[in-house]
Amino acid sequence: MLFEDARVGDLAISPVTHDLWGIQHDAGFLTLVFSSYPYKEINRLVTFEFGDEIFNLSVDNKGKKLSATLKKSNGQQSIIVFDAETVLADSSLQYQIISSSGSPENSSWSRDGKILYWNAYTNGVSNIYRYDFDDKSLKAISHCITGLFRPIEISPDSIFAFESTSDGFRPVIFKNKPASFLPAINYFGQRVIEVNPQLQNWNLSSDSTKINPVDFSIESGFNGLENLHIHSMIPVVSGFQNQVVFGLFTRISDPLLIHDFNLEAGVSPLKEAPSYPLWHLRFKYDYMQLFYIDVLYNGDDFFDLFNDRKRGTIGTQFKLGHTYYWKFDNPTKIKQATTLTFYKDVEFINDNLIPVSQPDFAVLATNLNFRNLRKSIGSSDYEFGNEFNWTIGLYGTEFAQTEVAFNTYIELSDFSTWLWNHNALHVKIAGGYNHENENLVQSLFYIGGFGNRGVDNDEIKQFRRIFRFPGIPIYSLITSKFGKMMLENAFPPIRTSGWLFLDQIVNHFDFAIYSQGLITQSEIGNYLIDVGAQMDIKLKHWYNLESTFSAGIAKAWSRSGYNDWEWFLSIKLLKD
Secondary structure, three states: OOOOOOOEEEEEEOOOOOOEEEEEEEOOEEEEEEEOOOOOOOEEEEEOOOOOEEEEEEEOOOOOEEEEEEEOOOOOEEEEEEEHHHHHHHOOOOEEEEEOOOOOEEEEEOOOOOEEEEEEOOOOOOEEEEEEOOOOEEEEOOOOOOOEEEEEEEEOOEEEEEEEEOOEEEEEEEEOOOOOOOOOOOOHHHHHHHHOHHHHHOOOOOOOOOOOOOOOOHHHOOOOHHHOEEEEEEEEEEEEOOEEEEEEEEEEEOOOOOEEEEEEEEEOOOOOOOOOOOEEEEEEEEEOOOEEEEEEEOOOOHHHHOOOOOOOOOOEEEEEEEEEEEEEEOOEEEEEEEEEEEEEOOOEEOOOOEEOOOOOEEEEEEEEEEEEEEOOOOOOOOOEEEEEEEEEEEEEEOOOOOEEEEEEEEEEEEEEEOOOOOOEEEEEEEEEEEEOOOOOHHHOEEEOEOOOOOEEOOOOOHHHOOOOEOOOOOOOEEEOEEEEEEEEEEOOOEEEEEEEEOOEEEEEEEEEEEEEEEEEOOOOOOEEEEEEEEEEEEEEEOOOEEEEEEEEEEEEEEOOOOEEEEEEEEEEOOOO
16 A cells, blocks of 8 residues: 555556656645655645546656546546656646547557547547647547447557447547548438438427525525425323323434424323323434534333333433534544533432432433444444544532542454455444442443343444343442453354245354453452354345344353353344
8 A cells, every 4th residue: 555545546657767656636626746766655736627527647658748638627628748857847727728528538649749639529429539749630530320438559550448248349440540430420310400400499398487496505504494494293102110101202414414403292081000291202303413402301212112121210300412423434434422411300320220429410421433444345243443432421419419439441443354255353442431339330340241232223232232241140240440341352243044934034054152251349349251142134024124133142250150051032123
């Protein structure tokens, strides 16, 4: 690799000095760039006006002149020639237009540098042309009815090119001499008009209806609030712990998603036990995908209808969020997500399994995520790259007599392949520290379990998460500080050829084995290790949708004598 993420194309190499020329794309602008051998750095020479394009660079055999195709924003396309030394000396482009006829392109030089060849559609079909710099003559040297492209002089009297045929492009060689006859091709539509001139009057009358399209440009002063419209308004059935919730969902936004509103309100009128609470609300407002407000009042969850471990939480949550991308250059992304959440009348956290010490509290958290992960053709998961997460949380309650707690945790993942293709090795190192406050137990770390529920919409391989430790019950290990390491081997996916299972297409199987080590201070033990495996079966249905059936098993041990195992079965409906 010479230059990572340089975005330089249309490369041309000088046959004399081996210097590299190219065109760099950046923010919609094109720049002529140069790198001298042995290619230590890229020098930006000339940046073209917005809308202008230059491509098909070609260097003559002496390394002194370059030709290119220049397309202006007004649509004019030309073959141009410029001097290499002049451009390098003053970083300005002074060029000679050789031809602008017939959208010329694909220029190349003769061996002696005295003739330039290209293909153009001057007579309606692509033919080969040449320009002689000695006598300033421009001549067509082919007569083809299907099209010739990319000429190359292989000897002074022979030209190589690609001929367009109904079976694709075919390499051909023809004589390097002026074409004796090159008429404009006849279009059958034009011949119909010539035979039946009255057809020229058979035009549709112009529509007098005035159309005022929405102008999305910044200069137009587009107002998102004035262009809000309802996307959907549908009745929904959801769950809240052991209750069935009947409600209405609606989404309102503008075409540019400057303002995006989501609202779901419901009631649980059935006489379940317990029957409280009666009302449920979910509201989210998103501004430009950067800031959002999220309000939950006894927030319901559809998957509570199917699972023993419930997400729906009694109480009110009011959240302010902000997302900022320090870098967005796929596959590399650096994202910071910050939230401020106020909780009121909350009784439990962590799937209603952990009672809180204070029902009213606030959490300020920020997460910095760096991700540079890649897949390859034939893979089903990440195979290369790394990911880094750093989270800081500040907890507060009793605003009259403030109680404060602080925690932070870090995780670093690395993916690579070994042994054979698509066999991925995943190494994760993580750790966390909590400045403990007995009046804010919600700031402690709760570790354990696979995390997958029977019917789920969450991540499939939850054992990768920092607070998961299969083999011990979920959230059962409570600690204020820990260090953790995981080794995972994800085997290549096993592809099937259209197996059917209950009318669902079995697409492929994923299988992974892993082991984790945990150093901490807890009632279960201070040193723990587990070994586990998970299989995921991808099911395709309705042509373009996907669900996943997962099964996992793990066993955990501790130095203090803990010895137990855990398993799960789960179905994830559709994709994220």
